Amino acid sequence: MTAAKQLEFVSVADYLAGEQLSDVKHEYAGGYVYAMAGARTVHNRIATNWLLITGNHLRGQPCEPFNSDMKVRVQLPAHTRFYYPDGTVVCDANDPDDLYQDRPVIIAEVLSEATRRIDEGEKREAYLTIPTLAAYLLIETDSPRVVMHRRTNGGFVAECYDGLDAVVPMPGIDVELPLAELYERVEFKAE
Numbered sequence: 674m675t676a677a678k679q680l681e682f683v684s685v686a687d688y689l690a691g692e693q694l695s696d697v698k699h700e701y702a703g704g705y706v707y708a709m710a711g712a713r714t715v716h717n718r719i720a721t722n723w724l725l726i727t728g729n730h731l732r733g734q735p736c737e738p739f740n741s742d743m744k745v746r747v748q749l750p751a752h753t754r755f756y757y758p759d760g761t762v763v764c765d766a767n768d769p770d771d772l773y774q775d776r777p778v779i780i781a782e783v784l785s786e787a788t789r790r791i792d793e794g795e796k797r798e799a800y801l802t803i804p805t806l807a808a809y810l811l812i813e814t815d816s817p818r819v820v821m822h823r824r825t826n827g828g829f830v831a832e833c834y835d836g837l838d839a840v841v842p843m844p845g846i847d848v849e850l851p852l853a854e855l856y857e858r859v860e861f862k863a864e
Contacts, residue, residue: 685753689772692744702795703752710787715814715859719783720759722855723812727762727779730848736764736778744773745780747799754799759783759812762846765805776805778845783812797822801829807845816861817852 682704683691691706692699698709712720720741727738739761747754755773760781763774780800782792792811800809801822809822809829817837822829823844834841834852841850 685755688755692772698742698757700757701753701755703749703754709757712783712785713814716759716783716785718858719812719814719855720781722857723760723781723783723850726850726854727760727843727846727848731762731846734846736762736846737766738762739774745777745800745803746773746775747803748775749799749802756796756799758796758800760810762843764846777803778805778807779810779843780806780808781810781812784814808843810841810843810850812855814859817856817859819850819852819855 683701683706684704685701688699688701688706699706700709724738724740731737741757741759743761744755744757745761747756758777758780760779761774761777762779763776764778765776767774767776782788782796784792797809797811800806807824811820811822813819817835817839819834819839819841821832821834821841823832837853837856839852841852843850
């Protein structure tokens with residue numbers, strides 16, 4: 674029997690320095706680094722559509738969208754995390770030389786079988802602690818469906834938008850997300 678390999682703790686500074694040199698993206702959770710897998714065509718098609726829709730509506734506005742190359746830093750009481758969401762909207766951006774954003778208003782994750790548990794669990798719990806966040810969108814790939822966790826005075830509430838006729842009102846940025854446009858060029862398997 675072999676001994677289990679011990680994970681190595683990495684400082685925030687070492688993680689950020691390493692990401693600048695790495696060909697592979699890594700997420701960071703409290704000192705531990707995890708490599709990210711590549712995505713399928715359908716995932717990238719939906720993420721690109723989200724970015725195009727959001728970017729076109731925000732043109733000339735103070736808020737701006739970022740793609741999956743921009744990290745979001747989440748500072749929890751016990752530790753810091755860095756994630757690469759599929760899409761982010763920021764209205765109060767960090768310094769242009771920063772490698773991450775601290776104050777997103779909207780975060781979007783395109784779900785896959787491999788990422789669903791993390792996106793719906795660990796990331797959701799972390800993202801909903803961000804004081805500036807107005808909404809967290811979980812976007813399905815196998816059907817036209819978006820679950821939005823929207824901030825209210827009483828905390829976050831989950832709202833479900835189903836079908837290609839649905840339109841998601843993204844709070845905080847006055848942008849509507851028509852699912853017909855979000856899922857353009859996406860073919861769904863018949864059940």
